[in-house]
Amino acid sequence: MVTEFQSAGQLLRFVSQQQRAALRLAVLCGVMASLGLISQWYLLCYLLYQGLLAAPAIAVSPEVVVVLVLVFLLRLGLIRAQELLASNASTAGRVALRQALLQSWQRQPVEQLQQQSPGALASQWLEDVEAFDGYLARYWPQQYLTVLSPLLIVVAVASFNWLAALLLIISAPLIPLFMALVGMGAEKLNQHHFLLRQRLAGHFLDRIRQLATLQRLQAVAETRAEVASRSDQYRRVLMRTLKVAFLSSAVLEFFASVAIASVALYIGFALLGAINWGPASELTLLSGLFILMLAPEFFQPLRNFAQYYHDRAAALAAANQLAPLLCPEDFKSVSPLANLTLAAPPTIKVVGQQLDIKNLAVGYAGKGIQSNLNASLITGQCLVISGASGLGKSTILHSIAGLLAPLTGSVELNQQPLSGQAMAYLPQQPWLMNGSWVDNLSLLAPAATEAQMLKVLSQLGLAELVNETSQGLYRQISEQGLGLSGGQLQRLALARVLLAPTAVVILDEPTASLDSDSRDRVISALKQLKPQVILLLVSHDPALLALADQHWQLSQPDCFSSLHATTDQANYD
Amino acid sequence: MTKRAPTKPASALRYWSRQLLWQQRRRVLTGAALAFITAVCGLALLGLSGWFITATAIAGISVAAGAMLALDVYLPGSGIRFFALGRTVSRYLERLYNHDSVLRQLALVRQQLFHGLATLPVAAVEQHANADWLSRLTADLESLDSLLLRLLLPPLSALLSVLLLSAVISIWSLPAALWLLGVTLVVCWLVFSLLIRYQQPLSQQLAMQVNQARAAVVNHLQGLVELRVAKLQGWQQQALVQFSHGLSQLQMHIARQQANAQLAVNALHGVQMVLAALLALAGFNAGLFNAPVAIMLVLAVFAVGELLQLLPGQLSHFGKTRFAAERLYPLAQAQQHAPVAGISLAPPSWQRVSLTIEKHPRLRASQQEPLQLYFSSAEPWLLATGSSGSGKSTLAGLILAERLAEAQQQADICDYQVNNHPLTAELAGYMQQHSAYLTQANSVLADTLYTNLSLGLQNITEQQLWQVLSMVELTDWAKALPRGLDSWLGDTGQQLSGGQARRLCLARLLLRQPHLVVLDEPFNGLDPLMAARIWHNIQPWLANKFILLLLHKAPIFLMNNTDVTENNATAWRQLVL
Secondary structure (H helix, E strand, C coil), X not given: CCCCCCCHHHHHHHHHHHCHHHHHHHHHHHHHHHHHHHHHHHHHHHHHHHHHCCCCCCCCCHHXXXXXXXXXXXXXXXXXHHHHHHHHHHHXXXXXXXXXXXXXHHHCCHHHHCCCCHHHHHHHHHHHHHCHHHHHHHXXXXXXXXXXXHHHHHHHHHCCCHHHHHHHHHHHHHHHHHHHHHHHHHHHHHHHHHHHHHHHHHHHHHHHHCHXXXXXXXXXXXXXXXXXXXXXXXXXXXXXXXXXXXXXXXXXHHHHHHHHXXXXXXXXXXXXXXXXXXXXXXXXXXXXXXXXXXXXXXXXXXXHHHHHHHHHHHHHHHHHHXXXXXXXXXXXXXXXXXXXXXXXXXXXXXXXXXXXXXXXXXXXXXXXXXXXXXXXXXXXCEEEEECCCCCCXXXXXXXXXXXXXXXXEEEXXXXXXXXXXXXXXXXXXCCCXXXXXXXXXXXXXXXXXXXXXXXXXXXXXXXXXXXCCCCHHHCEECCCCCXXXXXXXXXXXXXXHHXXXXXXXXXXXXXXXXXHHHXXXXXXXXXXXXXXCEEEEECCCHHXXXXXXXXXXXXXXXXXXXXXXXXXXXXXX | CCCCCCCCHHHHHHHHHHHHHHCCHHHHHHHHHHHHHHHHHHHHHHHHHHHHHHHHHHXXXXXXXXXXXXXXXXXXXXXXXXXXXXXXXXXXHHHHHHHHHHHHHHHHHHHHHHHHHHCCCHHHHHHHCCHHHHHHHHHHHHHCCXXXXXXXXXXXXXXXXXXXXXXXXXXCCHHHHHHHHXXXXXXXXXXXXXXXXHHHHHHHHHHHHHHHHHHHHHHHHHCHHHHHHCCCHHHHHHHHHHHHHHHHHHHHHHHHHHHHHHHHHHHHHHHHHHHXXXXXHHHHHCCCCCHHHHHHHHHHHHHHHHHXXXXXXXXXXXXXXXXXXXXXXXXXXXXXXXXXXXCCCCCCCCCEEEEEEECCCCCHHHCCCCEEEEEECCXXXXXXXXXXXXXXXXXXXXXXXXXXXXXXXXXCEEEEEECCEECCHHHHHHHHHCEEEECXXXXXXXXXXXXXXXXXXXXXXXXXXXXXXXXXXXXXXXXXXXXXXXXXXXXXXXXXXXXXXXXXXXXXXXXXXXCEEEEECCCCCCCHHHHHHHHHHCHHHHCCCEEEEEECCCCHHHHCCHHHHHCCCCCCEXXXX
């Protein structure tokens, strides 16, 4: 049993844990860059001090300039390395997340995945994963640098003047404290206007979504005026919250500015000799200037941190979506690239295989649909299921195909569970993609050659259509099957089954909604296929019922656990 | 989207700049001034602090040496405090003011987009209503705020600050000022034009690959059942893994370029600092200025760096903003004028409406032989039944003249006649104004119950609303709502069940007096008894109207309905699709 991530935080921690080597290295580079920064400014101040104040003026020593430039270059290199390491870690993390998501799609029941639209899942795979970038590349390293860099700077300042260092130390924790207070105020205000804001923010998209209705009801002009007034109202409501929210960064700016100003004033008065207590007398222009230059650098990491904080919020929101879908095992599984060879389709054994359906009951937890289904078939035989709509025919097929766990009973092929075997399955609405005939055929018959494809297509009467243009098999078919009729699409889907036959072949209403020509082709193809496989069909078509060796006629279940399927062994041939 | 007339990319950006920045130029100017004041306060704070401590140091040394020296410490001291506070205040005001500007711009964009989209034909509008498209639209809308906040204001205030600093330096040395200005401008121009030039094709490629990847993922998920059963899911996912790797390669490429730009700007800043220090020393030695001024200038240059270092991050939004501008541009353009709504001309009297269609790809019944349907005063009612996929909704779009243009291309024959004359565009406009369509999907607006019902109607009394609500048996429900007719419906309000939404959509039509009514599966989500009662209630409304009723399967009450006989033997003609 797999256990999914319990919370967004857990997933974030797990993903960053996986990339910890590179991320820690990035932090190390950042720390070393801070050391470079400190020495860089020290050297610059030394240079200025040397040139401006030392009396009599000493000639500027070229060594200092050279070392300054070297330190400067080294620091640039370190910053670049930090960025590179962090962005590599973030990329690797996102690739791993995407693969884990793919793994989870393999693991989760089809029914569960189909509850969401493919578009929504695709946007999870793309956008939600993308939201981890800011967290990994920026926020994660910065949360350490926000502590470490100012610490180094404070140590450097303290080595010259502990009082100035104390001034910085005192102001530092005040910033997050006041920011949090302001943030709480903003949050409260936000909560207060929440519903109104949500409604106003959603107004435009809602009206665009319903535009067709608005057009049909002749309400476009009216709504256009409404869009203008609601947008304006939205602005006013949002500004009310922003007035408070922006205060939190103003607090940061305020403390940074005030700290710089106080440090400057303290140093100035100390140099003037107006302050007689503490370490003031030890200050020189060199140390004073150095401390002054470090003061803004002290606050810079905090500013970055505040800036990156919304990266974390975005990642958390995305992780909230993904966490329930993923479990740590998804990350462990080998990269799908490694098992490229998996593609070889199982070769079909000519010798008789035996399918046993025993005591099968299907449905969903708490709501059984059909039960007590039994059948035994060998290669060359066919089971047809029929009954009114809503009786669970497709559910039975899903259970046999292993897409839905049966409530009770078993489906075994040669005494092995059938769900472990590859099967060909043709649903009522076959799967098609934007692409050529070849693309569409090799989706489910990856090993088929073009010659085989042409042969099967001509067997199904599609050869003329393919050969209509010089592009042949490479002619494009669009997703809605534009240019192909429903019957032709159904035959194309059947061609895939014929190209990659499996021991058991499952077909859901293969001849429903087909024109007579298509229907004849499909029936004759199925007749040809029948001796090689075990066929399971849902159909009402008398021509297909004639193929049946066994037949389940489903009836309305009045109460679960009674016999609903009448199994007649009659051979219709 | 791609089928619209191609526009030059630069013109899309220019269009939005004109719409959003030029039209609000006074606000933009004020915002820029505030941003500039913030930047200047930053420069002044550091510069003055440097001047102050150097001056005090020199004074301190002189005093220690026994000299009497008067240094005014109070004016610079309060200057430092002023700039410290000024920077905070102006930064706060700047952010507030410019966000307000951006929200005003957003309101403008929304109006333009709505206007542009609303002039599209209904068939085109319906294609846009899917969730993917809407979420992309939201993202594009949000990207447009970069225009002011990222692409205009930061470079502008950095440029102005550099100009100001150069002007100040030129008091003492014009060549030094020109050097600073020249080096900064040339390097920045070079770095940023290179960044934009190289990043743009990459961002475009990235956007394309993301779309391809999205299509591939959607395709993969649509084939989930077949793939899972055939044990080919893992194999097919390899293509997606390739996409994932391709995307990450591109993103790393883009990140590297941005890091390079950042590196170049950081290097520029370093060069400026070292140069400034050396020039300041030279100026001091030449007696151009004293030591405090020398330090002041060096620290001011240092402060400029803070502004420049932000730029690579801000300007890297250029590509994204441009694409957003390009994608939104055609949507904001009002299309050729659709029949003007609102002008209610007296509808022409319709004796007969007929449609003949042959070989329409989505109408199965038209494949073998032409499908013919008509409405006349004598035979106004038609029931069309068919399973899902048989083209019921297509038929609705055809009879309402919404999808005629498309059908005339796809089908062999598509002939629409009113009173035995072919349908003109003008007539189609009247037609749509005087028809009512209950679509298969319910459309409930996120708004009050009142608005949902009275949408597009004037002079509707509450009494009328209650009357139609009682016809669809929603009176009890509406009365139980917390705020009656003013209760909010939709995601952030009252949730409706499928059946309630169905009846609400029907009630909305009952307030109108159309000539042609199309009801697509009106009984969806209703139990048969209720459906029969409601059907009975709306009989008077149905009388004397052309009605196309589309159903999966006709319920019993429809056929052996006593209302029919009461209503002078108007009966349902049946058409099987």
